[in-house]
Amino acid sequence: MASRSTAHRALAALRADLAGEVFAPGDPGYDEARAVVNARIDRRPAVIAQCADAADVVQAVRFARDLDLHIAVRGGGHGLAGTLVDGALVVDLRRMRAVVVDPAAEAVRVEGGATMSDLDRTLRPYGLAATGCHAPGAGVAGSVLGGGTGRLDRVFGLAVDDLIGVELVTADAERVHANDDENPELFWALHGAGGNFGVATALTLEVHELPEFSVALPLYPPESGPDVVRTFRELIRTGPQELGGAVLYLAGPPARCGALLTYAGGAGGLRELAAPLLALPHETDLCGAQALELPYPPAGLRGDGSAECLGGLPDAAVDVLCARAADMPVPSAGRLTLLPLGGAIATGPRAYPVPYRDALWTVHPFACWADPADDEPNRAWVRDVCADVRPWSTGDVCLTLIGDEGPERVRAGLGAGNTLRLEKVKRAYDPDNVFRFNHTVKPV
Template identity: 30%
Template sequence: MRQLWNGRVKTQPAAIARCLTVQDVIHTVRWTRTHGLPLSVRAGGHDTAGRALSEGVVIDLSQMKAVTVDPDQRTAHVQAGATIGDLIEATTQYGLVTATGNCSAVGMAGFTLGGGYGPLTGAYGLGVDNLLSAQVVTASGQLLTANAEEHPDLLWGLRGGGGNFGVVVSLEYRLHPLTTVLSGMLLYPLGEARTVLRRLNDFMATIPDELTIQSGFIQMPEGATVLFLLPSYCGESAAGEQVIAPLRTFRTVLVDQVQSITYNEFIHQWDANAPKGRHYSAKTHSIKGFQPEIIDTLIEQGLPFSSPFSFIALHHFHGAASRVGASETAFALRQDHLMVELIAAWEPQDSEQRHIQWAQHISGSLAPYAFKGGYINLLDEHEIERVRLAFGSNYERLLDLKQKYDPDDVFRSTIGHLAPNSLTR
């Protein structure tokens, strides 16, 4: 129960409450408040920073993972312990999906509350853009429903503001008709990465919403580092082939795995690359695009990796996600950009210092070219100021919501510090 996805997290809670019902959650919140103990919430447990575990009481929602689909209304009601894999397995039989991340083991609640980048961002927006309602247990032990009619201000805050306002016990999502995607890895030699990324930068400005392109660098089993592009097209397959075709002409393609596959198959493809129990350290920035200085920084400062398990991934934000106003949700960065994940990964027996330093070094090198702030799901406890900058003009409104729904700062999922008594206005 204490083991998270990131094996590096060794926090020892005083107690873990394995909740099976909403009433269990209410009881645990009230009991914990009565005894003045710190509290944290574990859902999917896939957070790199380990915020799911406090040294006090952990509300474990991992057993609350039921998914109920209404195919007529095209909605899904999801308990907070459900993973991306749980949700997609339930919706697939109806030919429906919602915006998810790339990895099936990630919890839908945490993924959504921080924003939710993924392979369908261009067509359907972020995870938060598909969140219709949520049930929340507040610090006083009340169960609230947040939707367009009830507590709409709270729903606004949950759409990208993190789990700072209570224990989210269930979420309702908008679903979209989709059974297959045209997707797969395109691998290019490292020596041609500069040319490919320059051409990709121009290409991304011309593509339709249906195509979202993840990119980055990975190390192959035989030791070679390669550039990867992962296009995902969610429209008609024949049209997708024509749209994706130029990617194959950028330079030499070492491996071409692009094919039509079910979305359920797609989200399981990356699972083996980031297994539970390995040690991880993450850094993040958001950049406008592949400008020459950014390409040089990624290659010259990021490579070679400190470990064959480390990787750099860039998530493509465009299309439907960019057409949402910056003030419509708590998630504020609504212009086209790339969200950079710098993931240091190593086996438990290895010394961690050089891996952490690798991520810190490339992060520092990218910072001058990046937007201020960063993706809150990947920021760590030492980056408090970047949280404020990430929310931009929405920050003041989030502080007001915090004062209204959790004035005693019980819930601290966004680096633990979105509270009037811990950050200044």
């Protein structure tokens, strides 16, 4: 560890050299800079470097290595485990949000701090779309490199399958590119274990033509949940892969059960496909952007969540799921989400460390509350939901939907057969395990 005087000199140099801003404990703006969406996470980093460009990231990583600090990376900042670490340097990418479209190549370059809203807003005028992730405010890089699921993955495949290239700053403060031809082994590892090997300053993604996109969200009383889930299950089983969405139990009050339907097509086609759900007595039918954004809890509350991938959804699993939904702690902005997989997810490339392609459903309980005194009942509810549906679990997990649940769950999210290969890539690019937080792969 560097001496106090050396650390002060290095921090002063970092402040002078960075185009962005630097915050340390005691600085005005430090508490605001360290705040994350999940109020249950209260961390005090040694330094927060809000980088303006890739050159800033190089400087920040070099600073951390010189002072023997571990490095945490903050992109969108929606990760359940939090993206800040006590005593570490945080490379904060939220100023790096540029999104540049190449319509002729049907590709887009996305900086490391861009959110799904940034990406959507830029692509929409071109009639293009990316699979992305479910939450508008979530970071694109974290979701893609974590092998996460999104609202268009049944029709276009997982967003990580559309990864063309990554611009990365390694633990040695070197800028490298990774694609099929350049650093191909690193490129493979970035498909799912992407936070382990450096700071992703930009991604290049393939995008898809999407001239029309329709959304509906009929809301039902919670006691209608079993009928809603079974009807939704049948629509997904028999419908086209352009149809996706989720069943959502919203805690309230008032409690509601919602069937979020997304369709890569026009509103008329969606309404025809959704007819069985719309035939059930429902209270409200929301459409458009409001329907998409409604399910995501607001910032500033305490949160905890997890996930289980299911190989099927028999009636017994439906009954268990709906019973647990009725036990959701209230008042709350939380929800219990049932996400359909299949479609283009299942037919995507098998080589990458994303093991849940054969699962048909994901159960994602997310508790959200205000009072620290309510921590235990809310977190217990999340654990109980996952335990109750485990008889139907494939054993795999989507890592972007869970927090820090230990090394066994990381292996479940990357595939046990990929562990040694990932550890070798880690040894090559981060032998000192500088990037060791959240879903960590250790160097072999």
